[in-house]
Amino acid sequence: MPSSARAGNLKDPEVADLFCKDDPEKLFADLREIGHGSFGAVYFARDVRNNEVVAIKKMSYSGKQTNEKWQDIIKEVKFLQKLRHPNTIEYRGCYLKEHTAWLVMEYCLGSASDLLEVHKKPLQEIEIAAITHGALQGLAYLHSHNMIHRDVKAGNILLTEPGQVKLGDFGSASIVAPANSFVGTPYWMAPEVILAMDEGQYDGKVDVWSLGITSIELAERKPPLFNMNAMSALYHIAQNESPILQSNHWSDSFRNFVDSCLQKIPQDRPTSDVLLNHRFLCRERPLTVIMDLIARTKDAVRELDNLQYRKMKKILYQEKHNGPMGESQEEEEDSEAASCKMNSLGSNHSIPSTSVSTGSQSSSVNSMQEVDDSCSDMTMMHPQDYSSTLESSPHTKKDHQYTWDDGIHRDPRAGLRPASSDKSSQAQNYKNQGRFATIKSASLVTKQIHEHEQESELREQMSGYKRMRRQHQKQ
Numbered sequence: 001m002p003s004s005a006r007a008g009n010l011k012d013p014e015v016a017d018l019f020c021k022d023d024p025e026k027l028f029a030d031l032r033e034i035g036h037g038s039f040g041a042v043y044f045a046r047d048v049r050n051n052e053v054v055a056i057k058k059m060s061y062s063g064k065q066t067n068e069k070w071q072d073i074i075k076e077v078k079f080l081q082k083l084r085h086p087n088t089i090e091y092r093g094c095y096l097k098e099h100t101a102w103l104v105m106e107y108c109l110g111s112a113s114d115l116l117e118v119h120k121k122p123l124q125e126i127e128i129a130a131i132t133h134g135a136l137q138g139l140a141y142l143h144s145h146n147m148i149h150r151d152v153k154a155g156n157i158l159l160t161e162p163g164q165v166k167l168g169d170f171g172s173a174s175i176v177a178p179a180n181s182f183v184g185t186p187y188w189m190a191p192e193v194i195l196a197m198d199e200g201q202y203d204g205k206v207d208v209w210s211l212g213i214t215s216i217e218l219a220e221r222k223p224p225l226f227n228m229n230a231m232s233a234l235y236h237i238a239q240n241e242s243p244i245l246q247s248n249h250w251s252d253s254f255r256n257f258v259d260s261c262l263q264k265i266p267q268d269r270p271t272s273d274v275l276l277n278h279r280f281l282c283r284e285r286p287l288t289v290i291m292d293l294i295a296r297t298k299d300a301v302r303e304l305d306n307l308q309y310r311k312m313k314k315i316l317y318q319e320k321h322n323g324p325m326g327e328s329q330e331e332e333e334d335s336e337a338a339s340c341k342m343n344s345l346g347s348n349h350s351i352p353s354t355s356v357s358t359g360s361q362s363s364s365v366n367s368m369q370e371v372d373d374s375c376s377d378m379t380m381m382h383p384q385d386y387s388s389t390l391e392s393s394p395h396t397k398k399d400h401q402y403t404w405d406d407g408i409h410r411d412p413r414a415g416l417r418p419a420s421s422d423k424s425s426q427a428q429n430y431k432n433q434g435r436f437a438t439i440k441s442a443s444l445v446t447k448q449i450h451e452h453e454q455e456s457e458l459r460e461q462m463s464g465y466k467r468m469r470r471q472h473q474k475q
Contacts, residue, residue, distance in 0.1 A: 007061045007070035007099070018077045024095035024102040028056060040100070044107065047092075053107045054092060062099040072171065073101045079170045080105075082145070087138030089158065089168045108158035108166060109294060110439040112214075116154065116221050118300050118439065123293070125254055128218045130289040131157060132257075133281045134165025136211060140272040142167075143204035148174040150181075152210035153188045154217050159439065163291035177203045186230040186237075187223040188213045192266050194238040205266045208275060212261025215254075219245055253280040297439040 010016040028045040035042035040058045047054055061069040073094075080091035080103075090106040112131050115123060123131070135157045142149055149156075151172040158166040172183045178201035184193055190209035192202040217223045224243035225233040242262040245255050257280035263269040275281075286292075 007066040010096075015074060018074060018081070018094065019101075020093045020095050022095065024056075024097050024104075027095075028054070028102075028104070031056065045104075055105050055107045057103040057105065059101045059103060060099060061101065073103075075175070076103070076171050076173075077101075079147070079173050079175055082147070082175070083170075085138060085141040087134050087165055087167060088141065089166045089170075105168075106160070106166075108160050108168065110159060111155050111168070112157040112159070112218060113154035114439050115159075115293065115297055116218070118297050118304070120221075122221055123218045125219075125251060126285050126289055127293050128215060128254070129281055129283065130285060131159075131165055131218065132211065132215055133276075134290075135167060135214070136272055136276055136281070138165070138167040139204065139207045139211065140276055142173075143177070143207070143272050146177040148177050148179055148202075148204050149207050149210075150174055150179075150183045150193070151185055151188070152207050153185055153214050153223070157214070159290065159294060161294075163288070163294060165290065179203075184210070186233050187226055188217075189234065189237060190266075191238050191264060194234050202266065204272060205269045208261050208269055208272055212258050213243070215258050215261065216243060216245060219247075219250065219254075251280075253278075253283065256280065294439055301439060 010019065027048060029048050030046045031043045032045075033041050034044050034055075040060050043056045043058065045054050045056045046052070059069070059073055061073060077094045080089075083089070083091060089108070092104040092106065094104065095102040112123075135152070139149060139152070149167060149170065149172070151169060152167075156167065156169045158168045160166060174181070174183075180196045180201045182193065182196060184190075184206075188210040190202065190206035193206050196202055213223050225236055228236065242259075242264050244262075245258055257275075257278050260270055260275065260278065270278075
């Protein structure tokens with residue numbers, strides 16, 4: 001193995017140029033872990049040079065498979081450096097510190113998957129159209145430069161404070177097309193990726209398939225076949241008919257869009273740039289759709305976090321004065337939480353992935369404070385109000401129901417706020433405020449940090465499947 005390929009070796013000028021020379025610990029403050037995955041952790045941070053909020057993805061290249069990890073880091077940095085599009089995550093630089101790469105990117109509030117987790121119900125069709133349209137614009141840009149994302153799913157479609165849609169997590173991306181690697185997350189994987197061998201190849205149309213699966217995910221809260229074992233799902237995707245939207249209440253144009261994305265034969269599937277002209281995406285919609293959704297989600301997150309805070313405070317108070325609570329009391333607390341006034345409730349769906357998204361780039365609290373003196377020796381943290389962020393938007397506090405109207409929709413508040421100037425001013429305000437904002441509840445952040453343990457088992461299965469395929473190829 002050439003010395004330049006060894007982990008952390010910067011003797012090769014081309015490799016050295018990929019990394020910033022400064023000490024990241026001196027440049028970034030207020031680091032708080034907000035997500036976790038196989039690569040390491042994702043942090044909220046503040047750049048001390050300009051007080052700007054950023055997300056930092058820390059990736060270790062020590063321990064097992066050191067050189068493979070190092071090559072993955074180099075590949076992802078090279079990919080991110082090439083990106084210049086409003087619908088792809090903005091890259092800020094990569095730093096090395098004690099066998100760990102600090103990948104710095106713009107901070108996003110959360111992912112489309114977080115929206116589903118918070119509201120416990122599908123998105124509205126007009127919201128799906130807006131999110132899908134933004135993601136598809138990012139994909140069309142990648143494909144025009146012969147790049148493939150290879151892990152499109154709701155968890156990797158991120159949202160910013162001004163309501164922009166961004167593709168994130170390029171750890172599985174291919175810098176060349178066509179490609180033939182078995183890469184991605186099982187339930188969203190295109191048939192030709194599953195079937196790809198050394199002689200088989202695929203192109204950007206695999207991302208179009210994954211976007212179709214993502215559309216179903218946003219409409220039904222989980223991808224098709226999610227109740228199956230991941231390996232069984234792979235076989236089903238490769239051998240059986242394409243999935244469709246299950247409910248009849250979706251519009252014909254949405255159903256046709258999904259069907260177009262999920263054409264089994266790649267030659268029959270439209271390219272991303274052709275799909276941008278689909279009538280489902282071209283129907284008129286308010287410019288504020290995503291900003292309204294973000295505001296509504298923040299309201300729900302605040303209510304969830306405040307409920308959790310009140311519940312935990314009550315438990316701590318009970319234990320301090322009356323001893324530990326019994327099972328019946330805990331069940332009563334759980335039922336009280338379940339009956340809380342929220343949007344419709346349902347079960348959480350955890351989506352194990354072979355590549356964890358930077359959609360984990362969000363956390364729940366702006367700042368924290370201690371409980372009152374009655375619990376002074378058992379400090380409890382309280383999620384602060386998001387009012388300063390929300391009050392800057394005149395369309396908070398309402399669950400706006402959008403409907404299609406002969407292909408044309410008019411926002412009843414149209415004319416009340418100039419969307420473009422408002423977005424730019426909000427973006428500038430957010431850039432200058434060194435604090436949290438999010439669309440993810442505290443319990444969801446905790447859940448996602450713990451989920452990476454379950455993902456390890458899936459990665460082992462995927463590795464075994466890859467070994468089996470390689471053996472088959474040799475034979």
